[in-house]
Amino acid sequence: MVISIIAITSFAVQHLVGDIPVELFSFPLNILIIALWLAALVWLYRARHTSRVTQSLLSMRATILALLLMIALGILFGLQHSPKTSAWPTATALLFILSHLSLITLRGLRDGRGKLRIRFILNHLGLILALGAGFWGAADREELRVVVERDMPTNIAYTKTGNRTILDYEIAMTDFAIEYFDTGTPSSFEASVVVDNKPTTLRVNHPYNRTWTETIYLISYDTEQPAKARYCIVEVVREPWRWLTVAGILMLIMGAILMFIQGKKRG
Amino acid sequence: MVLGWNIFPFVAALAALLSAVAAVCAALREERGRRLAIASAIGGIAILAAFVAMLWLTLERPPLRTMGETRLWYSLFLLLAGLVTYLRWRYRWIMGFSTLLATVFMIVNIAKPELHDHTLMPALQSVWFVPHVSIYMFSYALLGCATLLSLYGLWRPSAELDEAIGRVMSSGIAFFTIGMLSGALWAKEAWGTYWNLDPKEAWAAATWGLYLLALHLAPHRRRLYYAIVITAFLALQMCWWGVNYLPNAARSEHTYTMQK
Numbered sequence: 001m002v003i004s005i006i007a008i009t010s011f012a013v014q015h016l017v018g019d020i021p022v023e024l025f026s027f028p029l030n031i032l033i034i035a036l037w038l039a040a041l042v043w044l045y046r047a048r049h050t051s052r053v054t055q056s057l058l059s060m061r062a063t064i065l066a067l068l069l070m071i072a073l074g075i076l077f078g079l080q081h082s083p084k085t086s087a088w089p090t091a092t093a094l095l096f097i098l099s100h101l102s103l104i105t106l107r108g109l110r111d112g113r114g115k116l117r118i119r120f121i122l123n124h125l126g127l128i129l130a131l132g133a134g135f136w137g138a139a140d141r142e143e144l145r146v147v148v149e150r151d152m153p154t155n156i157a158y159t160k161t162g163n164r165t166i167l168d169y170e171i172a173m174t175d176f177a178i179e180y181f182d183t184g185t186p187s188s189f190e191a192s193v194v195v196d197n198k199p200t201t202l203r204v205n206h207p208y209n210r211t212w213t214e215t216i217y218l219i220s221y222d223t224e225q226p227a228k229a230r231y232c233i234v235e236v237v238r239e240p241w242r243w244l245t246v247a248g249i250l251m252l253i254m255g256a257i258l259m260f261i262q263g264k265k266r267g
Numbered sequence: 268m269v270l271g272w273n274i275f276p277f278v279a280a281l282a283a284l285l286s287a288v289a290a291v292c293a294a295l296r297e298e299r300g301r302r303l304a305i306a307s308a309i310g311g312i313a314i315l316a317a318f319v320a321m322l323w324l325t326l327e328r329p330p331l332r333t334m335g336e337t338r339l340w341y342s343l344f345l346l347l348a349g350l351v352t353y354l355r356w357r358y359r360w361i362m363g364f365s366t367l368l369a370t371v372f373m374i375v376n377i378a379k380p381e382l383h384d385h386t387l388m389p390a391l392q393s394v395w396f397v398p399h400v401s402i403y404m405f406s407y408a409l410l411g412c413a414t415l416l417s418l419y420g421l422w423r424p425s426a427e428l429d430e431a432i433g434r435v436m437s438s439g440i441a442f443f444t445i446g447m448l449s450g451a452l453w454a455k456e457a458w459g460t461y462w463n464l465d466p467k468e469a470w471a472a473a474t475w476g477l478y479l480l481a482l483h484l485a486p487h488r489r490r491l492y493y494a495i496v497i498t499a500f501l502a503l504q505m506c507w508w509g510v511n512y513l514p515n516a517a518r519s520e521h522t523y524t525m526q527k
Contacts, residue, residue, distance in 0.1 A: 060483075067480045074473025078505070081515045083464045130451075134462065143459070181386040188389050204389040205457050217459050237459040245461055249448045256448075260441035264433040264482075 002053075003065070010092040019086045026139035027240070034136055041099060045106045058103050066100045069093045085138070094135050101128050119262065122255035129248030137241025144236040145219075148173045148193060150229070157236060167236065169196035169210075176221060176229035191218050191232040202234065214238045272380060278318045279373040285311035286346055286366035293353055293362045308350045308362060315343045328387040331400040334508060335381030340401060342369040342376075344408035348435075352412055358431045364415035365408075390520075395453035403446035407507060409439030410478070414500040417493040424489045436496060440478045447471050458520070466513055467521035470506035477502050 025033070048054040056062060073093060077083040085091075105124040111117050144157035144165065153170035175192040190203040195216060200208045202218035209215050215237050222229035285307045292304035319339060322330045330336040349365025352358055413436035420428045450468075451461040462468060477499035484492055511522050 063483055064480065067476050067483065071473050071476035071480070074469050074471075074476055075502075076469075077464050078466050078469035078473060078510070079513065079515065081518065083469070085464070130461075183386055185386055186389060187386070188392070205393040205395075205453075207456065207459070215459065235459060246452075249451055249461070253445055253448050256441040256444040259444075260438050264437035 006092060006096075007089070010089040014088040017088075019084065020088060020091055022086050022139045024139070025136075030136050030139055037099075038102075041102050041106070045103055048107070054103070057100060058107060062100050063104070066097045069097060091135075094131065098128060098132055098135065101131075119255055119258040122251045122258065126248045126251030126255055129244050130252060131248070133241040133244035133248060137239070137244070140238075140240050142236075142238040144238075146171055146234050146236060147231055148191075148234055149231045150174070150176070153194070171195050171216075171234065173229075173232055174199070176226075176232060178221075178226045178229075186226075189218075189221060189226070191221065191229075191234075193232075193234070202232075210236075213240045213242055272322075275318065275380070276377050278314055279370075279377060282311040282315045282342075282346070283366065283370045283373060285314070286349075286362065286369065289350075290363040290366045294359050296359070304362065305350070305354070308346065308353075312343065312346050312350065315339075315346065319343060329397050329400075331397065332387060332391065333381045334511075335376055335379060337400065337404060337507075338372045338376050340404040341407055341411075342372040344401075344405045345369040345372070345411060348405065348408040348412050352409075352431070352435050356431055356434055358416075360419070361412055361416070361431070361435075364419075365412055368411055368415065390457055393453060393457065395449060395456070399446060399449045399453055402442050402449065406439050406442030406446055407503060409435055409442060410500055410503060413439055414497055417496040420493045421490060421497075424493070429489065429492070432493075432496060436478065437482065440475075440482060443475060443478065447475060463520070465521055466510045466515050466519045467506060470502065470510055474499060474502040474506050 044051065044054045044057065048058060073090065101124055105121065105128065108117060108120050108124070143160055144167070146154065146157045146167070148154060148171050150173050153172040155167040155170045157165050157167050159165060172194045173191055174194060176189070177192075178189040179187045181187045188203065190201050190206075192199065192201050193208075194200075195208060195210060202208055202216065204218065207215045207217040217235045217237065218232060219235050220233040222231050289304045289306075289308035289311065292300040292307065319330060322336075322339075331340065345365045346369050349362045349369075352361045352365075413432050416428060416432045416435065420432065450471075454463060455461050477495060481492060481495045481499060484495065510516055510519060516522055
């Protein structure tokens with residue numbers, strides 16, 4: 001009952017106001033909302049012996065619902081031409097999945113004898129971090145495109161929506177090299193660039209980490225005359241939440257390894 | 268045509284024959300049969316593995332790029348997964364199933380090799396390429412075994428079977444998870460995002476969700492449990508090759524090189 005009301009409301013909001021204005025939820029508002037969300041979860045968890053809401057949120061039926069939502073989202077995105085994650089129903093589903101996971105994790109931290117359930121924590125907390133960092137950190141993520149001309153340092157970048165912005169450092173291309181297979185398709189290409197007065201090379205699969213949270217990728221080049229490329233296009237990705245995602249992914253990988261070693265057992 | 272490919276029908280026939288011998292010996296309960304089954308199964312796997320190694324050397328790149336090449340690994344890993352399942356849990360029928368499925372895939376490869384030249388686009392030239400695809404292929408093989416056991420279960424359900432399905436499937440899910448997450452880490456290196464909502468990634472998420480659903484449901488309602496395991500494997504087929512035929516495949520960074 002409650003679930004259907006929430007679901008219908010999320011669709012109604014989507015219909016009335018359109019997509020979520022993601023940029024509104026950037027730092028520090030997202031941190032504030034997380035604090036309130038976590039406080040609400042702890043409060044709900046403490047009331048688990050009396051509150052029927054908490055009991056249903058912790059039930060097996062809620063787990064099944066969370067998994068069905070995940071499956072439905074996967075199939076939906078898997079069929080769409082241009083999926084978007086900023087719709088209210090999608091965000092509501094993800095928030096439900098994250099809330100359920102968090103409550104389940106709180107309850108399952110220790111086994112009956114008070115021992116920490118390492119594998120359970122790795123798998124569930126790992127998923128919360130990997131999903132949650134993408135969800136809450138979406139608004140803080142920046143993707144900027146820069147056209148870098150040969151020997152012409154620039155600091156002009158464009159956001160995804162086409163807005164011009166200025167970087168606080170300069171990038172210039174000093175050289176570009178490309179090689180081909182016998183068939184004529186490129187086998188490798190790389191741009192020698194100077195980023196903030198530091199020389200480096202950019203290749204596919206080999207980006208340049210300028211800081212802990214900012215990475216520069218080579219995404220395109222002068223296709224008219226590749227051998228004497230006049231410019232290349234790079235993408236500057238700023239992702240302050242990056243290491244939370246990595247931590248979540250590594251925890252899940254460790255959890256999966258334990259699952260293989262120990263086989264199917266709970267705990 | 269790649270040098271050495273013309274011997275594949277012989278390699279496939281020999282591998283299938285040795286695996287079939289192993290499957291029959293394993294199905295018999297005797298101890299002597301067990302030793303012969305293991306030896307024969309190892310022989311079949313070794314022959315196929317040697318062929319993959321030869322292909323790798325002649326192509327001068329990992330043979331993991333085309334659909335046909337992934338089928339080759341799948342056959343190899345199916346036989347390996349069947350043997351491992353047999354050794355670890357002594358499930359007598361599993362090698363029969365895995366041999367049957369591996370043989371089907373090898374026959375498909377004889378009819379439709381899809382082998383290409385040695386070109387490998389720059390995006391695939393990464394240390395992540397081989398682990399990402401081969402771990403996935405191994406998980407597909409384990410999950411294929413779990414599906415075969417579930418199909419058998421629809422006919423003859425039993426607690427012993429549930430145990431075997433649970434064990435094979437949880438190993439399969441473990442490898443699937445590692446395959447998926449190694450892909451996420453690779454995607455960050457190559458494209459700057461862990462998750463792009465590429466059709467293949469979305470179907471992988473749906474598949475993962477279905478397997479987690481099976482994992483969380485204790486098999487109280489047996490037939491429903493078997494049905495979920497089978498449905499999950501159908502979603503896996505969408506993820507593996509089905510997405511290539513979807514209208515939205517054009518925006519995917521994941522389509523295999525295919526050849527008529």
